[in-house]
Amino acid sequence: MKALQEKARELLAAKTVQVVIGYGRGSGGTARAVFIREAAQAGLLVFDGSCLQNLAVYLMKPEVRKLGKAALVARPATLRTILQLAAENQITENSLLALVPSGEEIVLLATFAAIEAHVAAQDNDLSAAEKEELQKFAAMGLEERRQFWQEQFSRCLKCYACRAACPLCYCTRCTVECNQPQWIPVPAHDLGNLEWNVMRAMHLAGRCVNCGDCSRACPVGIPLYLLNQKLISDVFTNFNSRSGIFAKSDNALSTFKPNDSEDFIR
Amino acid sequence: METDKRSIEREALAKLVSQWLSQGKRVLAPKHSGDKVDFAWVTTLDEVSFGHVQTVQSPKAALFPRVDELFSFRSADGRVEISERDLGALPETVVFGLRPCDAAAFAVLKAIFNWDSPDSLFSARMARTTLVSVACSRDDEYCFCTSMGGGPGAVTGSDILLTDMGQGSFLAEIVSAKGREAAMAAGPLFGPATSAEKESRLARVDAVFAPDAVTAPMARLFDDTAFWEEQSRRCLGCGACAYVCPTCACFDIQDEGGVSGKRLRCWDSCGFGLFTLHTSGHNPRPLQSQRWRQRLMHKFAYMPERQGVLGCVGCGRCSRACPVDMNILEHLRAVAEARP
Amino acid sequence: MSPADIFKPWLMKIEQVTEEAPDVKTLRLVFADERQGSEFAFRTGQFGEYSVFGEGECTFCIASPPTRAGYIECTFRKAGRVTTALAGLEPGETIGFRGPYGNVFPIQDWENKNLLFVAGGIALPPMRSVIWNVLDLRDHYKDVTIVYGARTVADLVYKRELAEWAGRSDVKLITTVDPGGETPDWQGEVGFVPAVLDRIAPASRDTVAVVCGPPVMIKFTFPVLARLGFAPENIFTTLENRMKCGVGKCGRCNVGKHFVCKDGPVFTLAQLRNMPQEY
Numbered sequence: 001m002k003a004l005q006e007k008a009r010e011l012l013a014a015k016t017v018q019v020v021i022g023y024g025r026g027s028g029g030t031a032r033a034v035f036i037r038e039a040a041q042a043g044l045l046v047f048d049g050s051c052l053q054n055l056a057v058y059l060m061k062p063e064v065r066k067l068g069k070a071a072l073v074a075r076p077a078t079l080r081t082i083l084q085l086a087a088e089n090q091i092t093e094n095s096l097l098a099l100v101p102s103g104e105e106i107v108l109l110a111t112f113a114a115i116e117a118h119v120a121a122q123d124n125d126l127s128a129a130e131k132e133e134l135q136k137f138a139a140m141g142l143e144e145r146r147q148f149w150q151e152q153f154s155r156c157l158k159c160y161a162c163r164a165a166c167p168l169c170y171c172t173r174c175t176v177e178c179n180q181p182q183w184i185p186v187p188a189h190d191l192g193n194l195e196w197n198v199m200r201a202m203h204l205a206g207r208c209v210n211c212g213d214c215s216r217a218c219p220v221g222i223p224l225y226l227l228n229q230k231l232i233s234d235v236f237t238n239f240n241s242r243s244g245i246f247a248k249s250d251n252a253l254s255t256f257k258p259n260d261s262e263d264f265i266r
Numbered sequence: 267m268e269t270d271k272r273s274i275e276r277e278a279l280a281k282l283v284s285q286w287l288s289q290g291k292r293v294l295a296p297k298h299s300g301d302k303v304d305f306a307w308v309t310t311l312d313e314v315s316f317g318h319v320q321t322v323q324s325p326k327a328a329l330f331p332r333v334d335e336l337f338s339f340r341s342a343d344g345r346v347e348i349s350e351r352d353l354g355a356l357p358e359t360v361v362f363g364l365r366p367c368d369a370a371a372f373a374v375l376k377a378i379f380n381w382d383s384p385d386s387l388f389s390a391r392m393a394r395t396t397l398v399s400v401a402c403s404r405d406d407e408y409c410f411c412t413s414m415g416g417g418p419g420a421v422t423g424s425d426i427l428l429t430d431m432g433q434g435s436f437l438a439e440i441v442s443a444k445g446r447e448a449a450m451a452a453g454p455l456f457g458p459a460t461s462a463e464k465e466s467r468l469a470r471v472d473a474v475f476a477p478d479a480v481t482a483p484m485a486r487l488f489d490d491t492a493f494w495e496e497q498s499r500r501c502l503g504c505g506a507c508a509y510v511c512p513t514c515a516c517f518d519i520q521d522e523g524g525v526s527g528k529r530l531r532c533w534d535s536c537g538f539g540l541f542t543l544h545t546s547g548h549n550p551r552p553l554q555s556q557r558w559r560q561r562l563m564h565k566f567a568y569m570p571e572r573q574g575v576l577g578c579v580g581c582g583r584c585s586r587a588c589p590v591d592m593n594i595l596e597h598l599r600a601v602a603e604a605r606p
Numbered sequence: 607m608s609p610a611d612i613f614k615p616w617l618m619k620i621e622q623v624t625e626e627a628p629d630v631k632t633l634r635l636v637f638a639d640e641r642q643g644s645e646f647a648f649r650t651g652q653f654g655e656y657s658v659f660g661e662g663e664c665t666f667c668i669a670s671p672p673t674r675a676g677y678i679e680c681t682f683r684k685a686g687r688v689t690t691a692l693a694g695l696e697p698g699e700t701i702g703f704r705g706p707y708g709n710v711f712p713i714q715d716w717e718n719k720n721l722l723f724v725a726g727g728i729a730l731p732p733m734r735s736v737i738w739n740v741l742d743l744r745d746h747y748k749d750v751t752i753v754y755g756a757r758t759v760a761d762l763v764y765k766r767e768l769a770e771w772a773g774r775s776d777v778k779l780i781t782t783v784d785p786g787g788e789t790p791d792w793q794g795e796v797g798f799v800p801a802v803l804d805r806i807a808p809a810s811r812d813t814v815a816v817v818c819g820p821p822v823m824i825k826f827t828f829p830v831l832a833r834l835g836f837a838p839e840n841i842f843t844t845l846e847n848r849m850k851c852g853v854g855k856c857g858r859c860n861v862g863k864h865f866v867c868k869d870g871p872v873f874t875l876a877q878l879r880n881m882p883q884e885y
Contacts, residue, residue, distance in 0.1 A: 028407055032591035033500045053590065063499060063554055155299075157323075157332060157509045157533070164504035165589045177540055179687040186520045187333040187532045217589035219322055219506045221302050336613040339659045346617055346659050346700040382868060383612050383853050488862065488882055516857030519613070519850045521662040529613065529657075534850075534857070542848050542858050545685045548821055550847060550861070550884045560860075568863040 001047055004073065007099060007106045008042040011071050017097060018068025021058050023051040033058065037067065047073065047101045054211035056081035057167040059091055071108075074098040076122050077211035079115050080244025081167045084209055086112055087249045090170060112247035124242055126210065130229055137226065150190070153197050155220040158188035162200065162224055165217035168207050175199055201227040206235045206252035209244040269421055270440040270449075271459040274428070278455040279436065280311035285452065286360050294328050295362040296321045305361075314363050316430065319406045320581060324512030325361045325368055329375060329391045332509070334531045336387065341525045353390035360448075362398045367411045367579040369399045369423035371512030377573040378515045396448050399424040400436075405469035408582030410595050412473040416579055419468040429464040437464050474595065477576055479602040484567040487604055488559070497597055498558035500590045505535030507584035507592065513565070513577050516541075536560050562597065612853050615657055615702030616642055620695055621677060626763040627756075629684040630728060631693055632669065636677050638700060647706075648672055650713060650739040651732070651844060651872045654705025655852045656680055658691040665849045667871070668706060669731035673742035678703070681731040681763060707852040708871050711736045711842060713743075716814045720749040724827055726799050726819030727756050730763050732844045732871075733818045737771075744776060751778045751808050755799040755823075758787035780806060800826035803834075810835035816842045821885070828875055838876035845871050845885045861885050 008020040019037050022045045026032035031051040034044055035058075056078050058064040072078065079098060085091045098109040100118065109115045126134070137145060160176075163169040176184045176196055184199055185192035200214075201224070208228045215225040235241055241252040274282070286293055287309060295314040297306040303318040305325050338349045361368075376392060379385040402409075402418035411417055421427045425445030428436040438456055440449050449456050487493060508514040518534040521527055534541060537557050543549045551557050565577030578594075585593040617638035624632040637643030649672055657663040664686070670679035684693040695701065713736065721740060725733045740747050752771060756762045762781060771779045782795035782802045795802050799819065815836050817827050824843060831841055847866045850856040859866040862882040873881070 026591040027585065027593045027596075030591060035499050057502065061502075061554070063495060155304075157505075159505035159509040159535070160538070161502075161504035161506040161587075161589050164502035173540070180690065182687065185522060186518065187522065187530050189333045192333075213589070217502075217504070217506070219510055219587040220304065221300050221322075337611075341659050341700065344699045346702070348614060348617070348702075350611060350614060379855060381854065385855065386611055387613075515855070517850065518856070519663055521657070521660050524660045527660050529659075529663075531613075536857060544846070544848055545683075545689075546820065556884075563862070564857070564860075568860065571863050572865075 001045070003104055003106045004047050004099065004101055005042045005045050007108065008036055008045055008071065009039045011097070012036065012039040012042065016069075017071040019064070020045070020071045020073070020099070021055050021064070022073035022099070023047060023053070023055075035064065035067065045073070051075070052212075052216065053165075054078050054081055054167055054213045056085065057165060057213070059085065059096065060167060060170040069095060069097075071097040071099050074100050074109075075211075076119075076124075077209050077244075079109070079119050079122075080124065080209035081211065082115055082244075083112065083119060083247050084168060084207060084244040086247040087244075088168075088207075088251070093247075116246055119245060124245065126229055126233060131233075133226070134230055134233055137230070149197075150194075152222045153193040154190060156188060156193040156197060156222060157220060158186075158193065158196060159219060161217040161219060162214035165213040166204070167211075167213075168204060168209075169200070175203070197222075197224070197227070200224075201231060204228060205231040206239070206241060206254075207243050208232060270446065271462045272438040272440060272449065272456040273431075273459045274436050274438045274456050276311070276434040276436070278457075279428075282452050282455050283308070283311045283314075283362070285455075289358070289451075291358040291360050293360045293362055294325055296364075308362075316363065316400065317404070319402070319404050319409070320365060320583060320586070322583070322587065323510050324371060324581065324583060325364045326371065326375060326512050326515075328359050328361050328395055329372065329388055330379075330515060330517075330533075332533045334387065336519070336529045336531055338528045339526070351387060353386060356390050356394055359391070359395045360398060361395060363400045364397060365402055365581065366399055366418060366420040366422075366424065366427065367414075367416050367581040368512050369397045369427075370416050370420065371423070371579045371581070372397065373423055374513040374569075374575050374577060374579065375515055377569070377575040378513075381573045396425050396444055397423065398426045398428065398445075398448070401427060401429040401464065401467070402469045402471075403430055403467055405471045406582070408585040408593065408595065409469070409471050410474055410580035410582060410598075412471045412580070413475050413477070413595075413598075414576060414578055414580035415477055417468075418471055419464055429467050431461060431464070431467060435460070437462060474599065475602050480598045481566050481570050481576070483601055483604055484563060487601060488563065490604070491555070493600075493604060494555040494559045497600060498555040498592075501537070501554050501558050501592055502590055503537050503539060503554045503557065504589065505533075505537050506587045506589065507561070507594075508535035508537060509533055510583040510587040512579060512581055512583070536564065558592075562601070566598070566601070613704070613851070615655070615663075615704045616646075617700050618678075618703045620697050620699050620701065623695070623697055626681060626765070627761050629693070630681065630761075630763055631684070632679055632681040632764075633692070633695070633701075634670075634677050634679050635701070635703065643676065648678070649706070649710040650736045651711040652706035652708050653732075653852070653871060654678075654680075654703050654707060655849075656682075656688075656692065657702035657704075658688055658695070659700075659702060661691040662688045663702070663704075663850070664688040664692070665846075665852065667732035667735065667844065669734050671735050671738035671742060673739055681728075681734070683728050704852060707867055709869065711816065711872055713739060716740075717746045718748060720809070720811075720813040721747055721751070722808050722813055722815040723750075723752045723754075724799060724803060724815060724817045724819070724831075725752075725754045726823040727761060728763065729818035729820065729823075729846075730754055733816060734764060734767070736816060741774075741777070748812070749778065750776065751780070753780045753782070753799060753803055753806070755782040755784070755795075755797075755802065756787070757784045759783050759789045759792055761787070798826070799823050800830050803827060804830045807834060810840075814840050814842065818844055831875075838879060839874050841875035842872060843875070843878070845873060847885055
């Protein structure tokens, strides 16, 4: 924590960055995003097990972008988000630095290449527990799975907290808001909720970096991560592709090549 | 009206719930769902949670469902036929186990839906709804009912307020005519009150400020752009706060079903960027800071002036539901302390 | 309409469809139920919610004057889901209408005064209602001047009525198109509405100005009127914030504490100056 505060102070004092986006103390012992713009305030920064939010979501927010170059306190999934956003041409190389807490030290990653090297050294696969949970779902019958999701989605309020919390849901006009034609029913009834949640998951297939913020954001506790993890697993199995590994890469589900094994597109 | 004090035992309460159901009433009550407690339609008292501090959502859906049919229509050969809702067929509802803050919130909803021109669907649902609240024996750091004029044992808004007096016995305060009717129908299930001393049973929620301390400076803060930017920087612009709020009532109107369909009223939120977007592309509130300001201004400046009610009851749900910890109590404190 | 169902629309038959400009149409609507039609009353400046069943509702002003009984008209540009559906309808088909909503232009207060109307693009419709209202009571008012501009000649709406106004000796009509929007045979002015207004400099004495247009036109027109000596309480406009309910409940149209649907849509510049910039 000391090292992090020290690094933030140094970066702000030297005007290397205009803002450090990190974690501060929140309500009830939780952590929440803070935007440190003056060296004197670096002492507000904390980093511990309660720091979960993927702060890369703020890289896409106009009100934060206008503050200037940012140093972002980054967890493993945050680093992958940065690379994924770079691959989707949403951020440029010199717009940010990543500060990676590593034990007592802070690793500063100033280039996409440095982030790529760091990400290459971390485990980017689903965890054993996550894989096990997916196995459990795979073992369910179709009807059982349908019922499970129907019950889960029946609670969806369409508050779009999942979308707002996701750094990769950055469209200014989401498919759910396009009404010519009306692709997704607006009301939060069974059909509207099913279509919205399926669409959300599918638009993140091959892009999601498994940060888990959609599930954490959901006020009614729908385990959205299960959908994302299933798609992460399928995309890896079918296309040998993982998101957020390289700053230049093509998304598995929106890239078509002449030598693709599928012939429906030709 | 003088509050009539009675008592009811847990077993009698269980019978009362069955009685309501056998009379064709629906019962909406707090129920465990995973690691959360939320309102659900229940069929026995055993399903009802008592020990929680607060539910995720408010019970507003009993009167203002997240999707509600305004009317249905059928068109053929250039002719249209509209079928109105049969308001007399709306089910009788008991909202059970709501907190005193939630009960107070229904008066706020009523002020929104019925100011100027009354909303018949809302009013018909309201007329068929009885509020049987349970006083708070616990609170958490997000609760601030006492700063908004309420309290953990406040009777205002409830038809009947129950307070757990221990040993499976509840003090029942019969607050309204509707409550008296419900108690009358329950007959011997209610007994004489053994003790009305409920204070020691209630959570202690200290008032942080008086409502005036927030409402007075609010209007003059409107143009303090830096203040609102600072306050809202973390906000992601979702609708979680509005949708769990017991008093947020903004809505959208949507048609569905083509030529033979329905016109629906659906929840909406001022936090969404597209909420105020004009067809031309012009947006009066293009920034999240302006939308956050609207949220607070609406509740703490516009509603007090236009509808004569404060748009907040201090339930703390928005703070608990916020994915990025926009704790409304902190923001209100900042308003109260702002020196423009 | 019984106040019991504020969301239930009246059924209206489309009597006539007029093409005004590319993607801009006027619908003349009559009540499917004649008795309802005879009881219906509105005043100029008010608006309504028009609906295509199965597609949804849309907010427009009533573009016809109350002096022409028996029908109402709306003029709209095909843009979203509902207006696209509306644009596809033909005479004889049925749509929904809720209204009239909102406040009015206080035209009684304007009697024996000069009137200056300044409009841009698709914002002529709200003004058309008040212009015809005034022209139908012509001897109650003194000089009537209309300054109307659009991006291009094709975008000018109500071309037949513009010709009619141009031909009247008791109306002074100035039409203009944005630079580059003129055709070889264009007889009117070329220039943005505020600039043209500045050039023709109408007198402000005993004159009420009514301004309707896109936000940017309004923004640049107010200072010109101020320079010409118009007092803020003699400058009227109509705001067009997004609405769903029209009756002060859905929560979108407010400008600060003011509901555009209830306290507006008509506001004076004096009122706007005491309101936040949320329109």
